[in-house]
Amino acid sequence: MNYFEHIGKYFIMLKQVFKKPQKWSVFKETLFREIEDLGLKSLGIIAFISFFVGGVVAIQTALNIDSPFIPKYLIGFATKRGIILEFAPTFMSIILAGKVGSFITSSIGTMRVTEQIDALEVMGINSLNYLVLPKIIAALFFYPLLILLAMFLGIIGGYYAGLLTDLFYSEDFVYGIQLEFDPYYIQYALIKTLVFAFVIATVPAYHGYYVKGGSLEVGRASTQAVVWSSIVIILLNYFLTQMLLG
Amino acid sequence: MIEVKNLVKSFAGTTVLKGVSTAFEKGKTNMIIGQSGSGKTVFLKCLLGLHIPDSGIIEFDDRKHTELDIKSQRQLRKEIGMVFQGGALYDSLTVEENIMFPLKMFTKQSHGEMHDRVNEVLKRVNLANVNEKFPAELSGGMQKRVAIARAIVMNPKYLFCDEPNSGLDPQTAIVIDNLIQEITKEYDMITIINSHDMNSVMEIGEKIVFLKDGVKAWEGTNKEIFKTENEAVVNFVYSSNLFKKVRESYLNETK
Numbered sequence: 001m002n003y004f005e006h007i008g009k010y011f012i013m014l015k016q017v018f019k020k021p022q023k024w025s026v027f028k029e030t031l032f033r034e035i036e037d038l039g040l041k042s043l044g045i046i047a048f049i050s051f052f053v054g055g056v057v058a059i060q061t062a063l064n065i066d067s068p069f070i071p072k073y074l075i076g077f078a079t080k081r082g083i084i085l086e087f088a089p090t091f092m093s094i095i096l097a098g099k100v101g102s103f104i105t106s107s108i109g110t111m112r113v114t115e116q117i118d119a120l121e122v123m124g125i126n127s128l129n130y131l132v133l134p135k136i137i138a139a140l141f142f143y144p145l146l147i148l149l150a151m152f153l154g155i156i157g158g159y160y161a162g163l164l165t166d167l168f169y170s171e172d173f174v175y176g177i178q179l180e181f182d183p184y185y186i187q188y189a190l191i192k193t194l195v196f197a198f199v200i201a202t203v204p205a206y207h208g209y210y211v212k213g214g215s216l217e218v219g220r221a222s223t224q225a226v227v228w229s230s231i232v233i234i235l236l237n238y239f240l241t242q243m244l245l246g
Numbered sequence: 247m248i249e250v251k252n253l254v255k256s257f258a259g260t261t262v263l264k265g266v267s268t269a270f271e272k273g274k275t276n277m278i279i280g281q282s283g284s285g286k287t288v289f290l291k292c293l294l295g296l297h298i299p300d301s302g303i304i305e306f307d308d309r310k311h312t313e314l315d316i317k318s319q320r321q322l323r324k325e326i327g328m329v330f331q332g333g334a335l336y337d338s339l340t341v342e343e344n345i346m347f348p349l350k351m352f353t354k355q356s357h358g359e360m361h362d363r364v365n366e367v368l369k370r371v372n373l374a375n376v377n378e379k380f381p382a383e384l385s386g387g388m389q390k391r392v393a394i395a396r397a398i399v400m401n402p403k404y405l406f407c408d409e410p411n412s413g414l415d416p417q418t419a420i421v422i423d424n425l426i427q428e429i430t431k432e433y434d435m436i437t438i439i440n441s442h443d444m445n446s447v448m449e450i451g452e453k454i455v456f457l458k459d460g461v462k463a464w465e466g467t468n469k470e471i472f473k474t475e476n477e478a479v480v481n482f483v484y485s486s487n488l489f490k491k492v493r494e495s496y497l498n499e500t501k
Binding site: 022023025026033110111114115116118119121122123124125 | 294295296319320322323324326328330331332334335336337338347348350351352406
């Protein structure tokens with residue numbers, strides 16, 4: 001199957017996904033389970049990575065500023081900009097594509113090869129709608145919150161890096177953070193996050209839903225899902241940056 | 247009655263079913279047998295609506311399956327119970343949640359009513375104290391029973407089973423066979439079983455359809471299969487010495 005056929009099949013899948021749920025009470029129950037699986041269970045890793053990468057960004061910036069003519073508050077300014085514009089929405093989405101994407105593909109793929117999806121279809125349930133729609137809604141709802149948390153912890157990480165290494169004063173860092181704060185950048189980051197959340201929920205679901213074979217193929221599909229989700233995120237990031245900031 | 251007329255199905259240029267016609271009656275356990283690759287699973291999936299036939303007619307009590315609108319198809323599917331080869335129980339749900347699932351989706355029963363119904367069908371398949379267990383915590387035989395309980399929880403008119411005995415020891419296999427036959431009578435259903443297990447065929451096959459290379463090569467009852475001279479059936483069913491001897495002794499007794 002060539003790339004265009006895959007893209008076509010992906011959009012046909014989406015048409016089936018976006019149908020009215022057959023039973024709202026069951027949908028609600030599934031949605032809460034997905035929020036836990038896809039969102040709450042990613043809190044730890046996102047918090048951990050954000051904090052330390054924020055610290056590293058601040059240290060790297062401080063170490064690379066040699067000139068005494070460049071004010072130290074630029075460390076805070078650069079860390080804030082880097083984290084809000086790129087690191088939190090894009091880098092964290094790629095991390096989530098790896099963690100959550102492989103989970104989505106392997107769980108749906110296993111359901112496919114063990115005939116659990118056939119069992120849903122035999123009962124007269126739209127399996128795509130039942131399995132994928134709650135994942136999309138959960139990701140769209142929860143990932144912006146995760147990214148806001150990543151922004152906050154990234155900047156806190158940078159602040160503590162200064163305190164622990166003595167490379168810059170915390171007052172300078174705080175001043176840099178407050179300097180030229182533009183709320184549109186948060187908006188820009190959240191718009192990107194929503195698009196990436198959609199990709200993280202649907203591309204792995206596509207790979208899992210149409211898997212054929214056994215456990216080996218499910219493993220391969222998981223790898224493919226992570227690779228393709230990351231590629232799509234990187235490409236969309238380029239176009240969205242051009243469109244929203246260009 | 248389920249009637250199948252001239253069913254044809256192909257995949258990528260290979261015709262798997264080449265005009266199969268047969269009928270299945272109410273209250274009977276019907277068996278589909280044949281070698282691997284003979285088209286049994288495709289036949290069953292066509293009946294279930296998981297494959298769309300290229301041509302032919304499938305009628306569920308005078309309702310043409312392929313010509314039904316979406317609403318009627320959904321209604322028909324609510325009347326179908328299915329036991330898959332591996333059970334196909336939802337791993338993330340407990341036994342109770344698995345069985346309750348069709349009730350939650352398609353009925354307006356209260357939680358208490360659903361819970362009672364779950365216990366009723368679990369009792370019917372001779373399982374107790376497993377409500378809160380997950381499928382992975384059960385033995386193969388228990389998983390099959392849960393799958394049967396889930397299949398009958400909506401009081402289906404039609405029950406389909408794909409290799410219900412695969413992977414089970416002979417003793418458990420007989421228990422599952424008898425259970426399916428008893429339930430078929432109790433619920434007055436049309437039961438269609440895909441099987442490789444000749445013990446099951448001899449025990450509960452009230453009607454047997456033998457498929458060979460996508461064609462119906464023979465049909466009859468479990469008594470008639472002993473007497474048939476059809477070469478394809480004899481080569482398939484009596485390939486083992488044990489079954490050859492069983493057949494000889496049956497024929498000697500009935501002479």
